[in-house]
Amino acid sequence: MTTLPDKSAAMEDAVAAIPDGATVMLGGFGVPGTPFALIRELVRQGQKDLTVIKNDANEQGMGVDHLLASGQVRKLITTHIGLNPRAVAMLNAGEIEVEFCAQGILAERVRAGGAGLSGVLTDIGIETELAKGKQVVEVDGRPALLERALRADVALIHADCADPFGNLAYVATARNFNPMMAMAANLVIAEAEKLVPLGGIAPDQVHTSGAFVDRVVELQSVSEEYGVVRR
């Protein structure tokens, strides 16, 4: 019997493969599912001129905000940055470029990239300012916007549980954008709270097949950033 390849890696080495100028997808919706440890390492290594694709900009002092504070982000493709005043201020000051998508359309654009499609057609936002500059295609006599697929050089993923092949299982609402992003990048790096042996996740309970994943990093500890936010 053959065995599945081992992709476990050290965090430093995994993140070192990200070049300046890379497009980087980050999982997460608010705190749950955000790969805080991988982001911290990306801040430590200091890659510049990044295009970041993430649902939101986290809150100040957390996750994406560290990348903004360190000036590593050139452009942000996102759905909502209202909880991060720094992101809003940098947008208003022209210090970062921001492209807004409707939330489910961001999910579909990333999924389309992960599914090897050129794009999807939708009537979402068709008579709003989000339609500006988008190609209109008639489908069965009705107009639809062409929403182009998004792919990234790198996706940073947070999973609850992983095996060495890169099979991933997410927990609760920490799933969100992680499964689509884990399909849509040339280099997929997953951090996991638990690394279990091959077979440690039942085949029916794998959320992302390891065939999509390139590197698996086990978190040595779950830092405060992953915890409950007390507002």
Added chain:
Amino acid sequence: MTTLPDKSAAMEDAVAAIPDGATVMLGGFGVPGTPFALIRELVRQGQKDLTVIKNDANEQGMGVDHLLASGQVRKLITTHIGLNPRAVAMLNAGEIEVEFCAQGILAERVRAGGAGLSGVLTDIGIETELAKGKQVVEVDGRPALLERALRADVALIHADCADPFGNLAYVATARNFNPMMAMAANLVIAEAEKLVPLGGIAPDQVHTSGAFVDRVVELQSVSEEYGVVRR
């Protein structure tokens, strides 16, 4: 605390909601995941002039073949019917209309219907005869085929396990087309080998949220059709 609605139903009543002329999606790839019991009931009730969407035509004497034998099918949208000589013969005799899709594109068209999209854009089949009659759209300077979303009046789904709200869990390769079809019809009827109480499927292990499902039918027994095929 609120509770989730109960959608458990009798098979006869659930299937009786299907009218003549309906478009019906059927889960399954070969035997695994095919809703044999619901198909049997549809044959018994005899609704006519159906458009059936299914990956394959099963083998002779099984599943879709009963609907073909009883003359209930007007059109079949499928990817491969090579294992069913009756389907091939009926196609050649002009007794049914057959529309062939590339397999992954059928999955995407159904998923697009289930995701409320108008369609997807892809280069699959772009220089083959499968491209005939399809609209070509340029995306970033490259041509793509417009593959239109598919929706159905009814989807018949086979699950391993269901709860009364309609949360579904599939097993092994019996998953295949079931999750997409369970999203893409106006009336989704799921048969399940086991009906468990609410909470009987862990929330992280639900493959299809009950919010997509209209009726849940528990199988009283798993007939021979579901068994291992001895060729």
Added chain:
Amino acid sequence: MSDAKARMIARAAREIAPGMVVNLGIGLPTKVVDHLAAGFPVCLHTENGMTGIGPSLPPDRADRNLIDAGGAYVSPVPGSAYFDSAASFALVRSGRLDLTMLGAFEVSQNGDLANWKIPGKFSPGAGGAIELAQKARRVVVLTTHTDRAGQPKLLQRCTLPLTARGCVARIFTDMAVIDVTPQGFALREIAEGLEPEQVIAATGAPLCLPEGDLPRF
């Protein structure tokens, strides 16, 4: 919360019929759930990936991985399911969401909704609002009848960038229940202690009054 607001929320809760799939937007709408009876059969959805939302939890009892789209810590119910953002909006766009209750900056008499952007002041991105407004089978709005400056939020035309056109069916305010009809705004119910003239004065568009009694809430 004012007594009128509390009654608005209690009244809005009666909009939810048994068996519905419902998304309650951030802010006032999320409080509607507190007015549903124990055992009431409904599926509450949050767009960050869950059906079957139970009561909100304080931080010391919260699960760090279980939030709603507004970032509140929530709990599951028996039969909850978690899924990804693509599946979550598939549910919204494909017509499986029977009802959404949203907040508003402005609603026009033809049902246009503006609730995500105030140019030059507030432009954080629309999140999931556009898809909820455009695709839920029924969209109702919960809002104060006027803004903090006392200006009407119900208008002949919206002045702000739209979330979606012609999407709003009904508006619950601290003053009234108002339907969007082909003839414009129609007053259906009025808050205890108010006269129709007061609602008319606080509304920035013509208001049709019913013949006969006006129910109170």
Added chain:
Amino acid sequence: MSDAKARMIARAAREIAPGMVVNLGIGLPTKVVDHLAAGFPVCLHTENGMTGIGPSLPPDRADRNLIDAGGAYVSPVPGSAYFDSAASFALVRSGRLDLTMLGAFEVSQNGDLANWKIPGKFSPGAGGAIELAQKARRVVVLTTHTDRAGQPKLLQRCTLPLTARGCVARIFTDMAVIDVTPQGFALREIAEGLEPEQVIAATGAPLCLPEGDLPRF
């Protein structure tokens, strides 16, 4: 199976490098797996929704819900994963499939593949073949060198409807290993006991011969 066919399959197995994600098409290609060493690190994919395929099982030991795309009963390995057909072809189309081995009716000297339709005789639909042929990072073909009537299957141009254009990189037959190059077919290896002239005679297009030795398999 003939000895030459068996050696073809054994030779094709050496095409699989450690760490690859590989889809083995229905028929001869599925037999390649028997030639991989125990513990060889590879991920076998089947398009009906599985990564991590273990050995095939006879009916009396089969799981009724676990088949490959050809309908054979298979087993899992530690670390197998099941997924739906959309995810399965997402993997194929997005470039995660390093290698696929397919059967062929015809292959042209520019790498066109025909393997799904013989008009008037055999038109069952393409199944997953088009996406595998068009999108796997490397497509190799396993086939007998000639058809049952002794006619060449390697041609200047395909006569049958194409599965995909210019997709084939290498062809393993019972006679030879042949690459598709910008200059057409190039003979790389030859079966034990054959002379190049015999391969040339059985091939329906010009065949470039290498300088120096021709490895045997």
